[in-house]
Amino acid sequence: MMGLVLASASPRRKELLTQLFFSHPNVTFSVLAADIDETPFSDEGAAELVTRLAFEKAKAGFLLAKQQQERHTEIPSTPLTVLGSDTIVVLDNNILGKPLDIHDAKRMLQALSAQEHYVMTAVAITDGLRTLDRLVKTKVCFCSLSTSDIEDYIATMEPMDKAGAYGIQGMGGNFVTRIEGSYSAVVGLPLVETRDLLKEMQILT
Numbered sequence: 001m002m003g004l005v006l007a008s009a010s011p012r013r014k015e016l017l018t019q020l021f022f023s024h025p026n027v028t029f030s031v032l033a034a035d036i037d038e039t040p041f042s043d044e045g046a047a048e049l050v051t052r053l054a055f056e057k058a059k060a061g062f063l064l065a066k067q068q069q070e071r072h073t074e075i076p077s078t079p080l081t082v083l084g085s086d087t088i089v090v091l092d093n094n095i096l097g098k099p100l101d102i103h104d105a106k107r108m109l110q111a112l113s114a115q116e117h118y119v120m121t122a123v124a125i126t127d128g129l130r131t132l133d134r135l136v137k138t139k140v141c142f143c144s145l146s147t148s149d150i151e152d153y154i155a156t157m158e159p160m161d162k163a164g165a166y167g168i169q170g171m172g173g174n175f176v177t178r179i180e181g182s183y184s185a186v187v188g189l190p191l192v193e194t195r196d197l198l199k200e201m202q203i204l205t
């Protein structure tokens with residue numbers, strides 16, 4: 001198990017983290033998906049939820065990585081640093097996570113049509129002793145979507161594994177009129193803030 005672990009099943013996060021290390025070919029990371037319960041607590045606010053889930057992913061990833069290290073006692077274990085992240089869409093006071101099914105995706109896209117919403121992404125990094133986190137909030141404005149726009153988009157299946165049922169980096173980008181904040185945070189990992197955290201943890205110089 002490498003020193004840095006990305007606790008995520010998201011291919012976007014893996015790509016963004018790879019992008020972050022372009023000038024540090026000596027820094028590598030391994031990927032370990034940490035499955036956690038993403039159900040909000042009753043009365044939990046959006047910022048609290050997304051931060052807690054990033055923390056829980058980092059913590060669960062840390063435990064998994066530790067277990068893997070312990071199973072391979074022939075390999076000298078290196079200190080572990082684990083990164084977890086979570087993204088949610090917030091429309092008025094409603095939290096939109098990943099759609100449960102096609103109907104849910106349709107409901108989300110109808111609600112986002114011709115509105116502005118916020119995308120919140122939290123990143124947490126732990127080394128088992130210290131945990132640092134950042135929360136990034138980005139405003140995204142959508143154009144008006146017709147029923148066929150929504151149906152055609154859902155037929156691509158792109159919305160199904162994404163918070164708010166769209167991907168700004170894909171065909172969902174066709175609906176975005178304006179963004180104010182961090183593009184990479186909307187895609188799943190805020191690059192500037194993650195780089196700062198990795199510097200604080202001395203993974204990057």
Ligand SMILES: Cc1cn([C@H]2C[C@H](O)[C@@H](COP(=O)(O)OP(=O)(O)OP(=O)(O)O)O2)c(=O)[nH]c1=O
Nearest residue numbers: 008009010086087162163166167168186187188
């Ligand atoms: C709004 C938006 C979200 N997303 C994605 C980012 C996240 O992968 C996903 C939100 O779900 P998350 O629960 O944050 O992440 P995940 O389940 O995909 O991966 P893991 O928990 O293992 O790290 O939505 C986009 O790819 N583009 C977008 O424009």
